Structures are given as C-alpha cells and as structure tokens.
Amino acid sequence: MAAPxxxxxxxxxxxxxxxxxxxxxxxxxxxxxLLSVDDFRSAQQLHDLLRHxxxxxxxxxxxxxxxxxxxxxxxxxxxxxxxxxxxxxCGQGTGHxxxxxxxxxxxxxxxxxxxxxxxxxKVGVDNGFxxxxxxxxxxxxxxxxxxxxxxxxx
Amino acid sequence: MAAPxxxxxxxxxxxxxxxxxxxxxxxxxxxxxLLSVDDFRSAQQLHDLLRHxxxxxxxxxxxxxxxxxxxxxxxxxxxxxxxxxxxxxCGQGTGHxxxxxxxxxxxxxxxxxxxxxxxxxKVGVDNGFxxxxxxxxxxxxxxxxxxxxxxxxx
DNA sequence: AAGATAATGACAATCATTCTCGATAATGGT
DNA sequence: ACCATTATCGAGAATGATTGTCATTATCTT
Ligand SMILES: [Zn+2]
Ligand SMILES: [Zn+2]
Ligand SMILES: [Zn+2]
Ligand SMILES: [Zn+2]
Numbered sequence: 001m002a003a004p005x006x007x008x009x010x011x012x013x014x015x016x017x018x019x020x021x022x023x024x025x026x027x028x029x030x031x032x033x034l035l036s037v038d039d040f041r042s043a044q045q046l047h048d049l050l051r052h053x054x055x056x057x058x059x060x061x062x063x064x065x066x067x068x069x070x071x072x073x074x075x076x077x078x079x080x081x082x083x084x085x086x087x088x089x090c091g092q093g094t095g096h097x098x099x100x101x102x103x104x105x106x107x108x109x110x111x112x113x114x115x116x117x118x119x120x121x122k123v124g125v126d127n128g129f130x131x132x133x134x135x136x137x138x139x140x141x142x143x144x145x146x147x148x149x150x151x152x153x154x
Numbered sequence: 155m156a157a158p159x160x161x162x163x164x165x166x167x168x169x170x171x172x173x174x175x176x177x178x179x180x181x182x183x184x185x186x187x188l189l190s191v192d193d194f195r196s197a198q199q200l201h202d203l204l205r206h207x208x209x210x211x212x213x214x215x216x217x218x219x220x221x222x223x224x225x226x227x228x229x230x231x232x233x234x235x236x237x238x239x240x241x242x243x244c245g246q247g248t249g250h251x252x253x254x255x256x257x258x259x260x261x262x263x264x265x266x267x268x269x270x271x272x273x274x275x276k277v278g279v280d281n282g283f284x285x286x287x288x289x290x291x292x293x294x295x296x297x298x299x300x301x302x303x304x305x306x307x308x
Numbered sequence: 309a310a311g312a313t314a315a316t317g318a319c320a321a322t323c324a325t326t327c328t329c330g331a332t333a334a335t336g337g338t
Numbered sequence: 339a340c341c342a343t344t345a346t347c348g349a350g351a352a353t354g355a356t357t358g359t360c361a362t363t364a365t366c367t368t
Binding site: 174175176178180181210211212213214215218237 | 344345346347348349350355356
C-alpha cells in the first residue's frame, strides 16, 4: 500500500485507539510480540523477549503499554498466585471469557460459561449488590505436563 | 517493661496443631483478632489493629502467622486487584466456598455454588487437565455503599 | 514545516512481602 | 521445677514487582 502524497487521507484511527493516544514504535513492538506469544506472560518476561529480539524498549514503557492495552480490553490480565500480573492477547473481540491454565507450562485455553455468568450476577443481585463483576480462573496440569509429572507424594 | 511475675498462661492448645509447632502469645493474638473481624483484611491492617489494641506483635510475625493459618486451611485468602493478600476467618470447617465482596467497604458474604464446582471440574477434565482447581470471587457494591455512591458520570 | 504535547527511558521511589540472625520462650523429658 | 532443645520472635535489611519523576524525543494536528 503506497502512501498517497496528499496529506488528508491517513486519518483512519487504526482500530481501538483512545483519542489522544499516539502510535509509537514501542507500543507496536509490544502489540506484535503479544501476537507471537500464546501463553500468559509477565511484563518483565515480555520485556526480556523484546530485548533478546533486538528491540530496545524500556521496562516502564512495557508496563505502560500493557496497562493501556488491558484497559482498552485488547488483552487479558490475570493475577498469578505470587501477585504478579500476567498478560495475554485474547481472541480478538471475544469479550468476557475465562481461562483454563496449566500450572506448569502455562498452556492457556479460553473458556466460556454462560451459566456461570448468570449465576454470579444472580448471587450479587440477590444479596443487594450492584455493579457486580467477578473473577474466575481454572488451573490444572495439562496432558503433557501430567504425563511427565513424577510419583505423587503419599 | 514490667511483666507480672506470675507466669504467662497462654496454654490454650486449641484444636489441630501440626506437630513441631508451638502455641505462642502472638499467634493467639492473631487468631483471636480474626474472630472479631468480619471482612477481608491485609496483613498490615491486622498488624495495625493489634498495635492499636496494645498487643505488641512484629509485622513479620503477623505475616508468618497468617500464612501458617492459611496453609492449615483455618482462614481464607484472596488476592486483591493490587496484588495484596487479604485474609479472613471463614465459617469454621466449611471447606471450599467462594465470596461476594463489596469493593468499597469489604463486606463479605460466603457463597456456595455446587453447579459451578461441577462445571469448572468438567471444563478441566474435558480438556485433558488433571488436578483441576479454580479461583472464583464476586465483587460489587453492597446496598449501603451503593446508596452513598455519587452520581455516575454520563 | 512548526508547535503542542503524548510518550519514552533511565533511574529513583514505593510498598508489600520475605529474609537474616541474635534473642526469647514454648515443650518435653528429667 | 529445671534444663536442654529448638520453634518462634522481632527489628531491620533485602527483595522484587510496579510506579513515579522529569528531561528528552517523537507523533500528530494545523
Ligand atoms: Zn502444561
Ligand atoms: Zn465470567
Ligand atoms: Zn459496601
Ligand atoms: Zn469453588
């Protein structure tokens, strides 16, 4: 796609970009990296990947980019048991959903549960709560990791 | 610090104590405090409460006590969105359950959802996962906090 | 092209939680 | 009771993820 010299037709604000935000090399790098990673990763892991890839992006910038993308709903965030935030690009525009995550390798599967959605909302409302939300994550050992798991302690 | 010459009597050896563990004034203080608090609180909040109550217990000790109690299943832990761990004594021996928590005041209601339990397990198994577990928390504004909530922006 | 200002990056600052290690005190046996 | 053993304590240092600062770029509008 050749760029027309006339300056008045490049105005397409790509896809969801909040007004006032700018497209930078760094944010593009983070966004692209997320396309090639399939599991939940921490900000620092992603920062390392960028570095090893030759990309030079500051750690704080990676944090800011991830937070912006998460706020915009472009990526998912889960809180690991150690308190770290883990990020992952989710099926585009899929909206609200949950995850089944392997405790060992991080393999992630997106899951939907309409019944659970209804139930959690009902629980809140029945107790007089408004603006009800929830968190739900399923963990386990995937087939691969379970196979190599050694003898369980008695 | 004048201590009463008569020996201290902290001898309540409550119910279940793992072998090799000792009953101390500090742990008793934390345990008792949790009985009087009804919402999820952070380790530091509990530490402050102890201090204001005249009890003198080190912060690290509070952390250790809470972790021990959580590991023993005597109290519940949830991860706040800021990464902090929040602790609460749950209905004794109730076993696995979930929580409906007010985002503002922390009011907590324990909830059970047998159907959700079955569903999460099935999702894991259907995808070849074993040793399946899950986290589920419901958040919202309780009636009281919703009433004092200001006008929502348009 | 020029100006306004969002965004960056190197580094300091937070802040919850964990670690260190000498001091203290709970336990079990005598 | 007394003592030896050793879990536990406490004060402060250390850790580690995340956030703030601010001078310097780079993007976008005009
Ligand atoms: Zn796995
Ligand atoms: Zn949901
Ligand atoms: Zn409330
Ligand atoms: Zn459950």
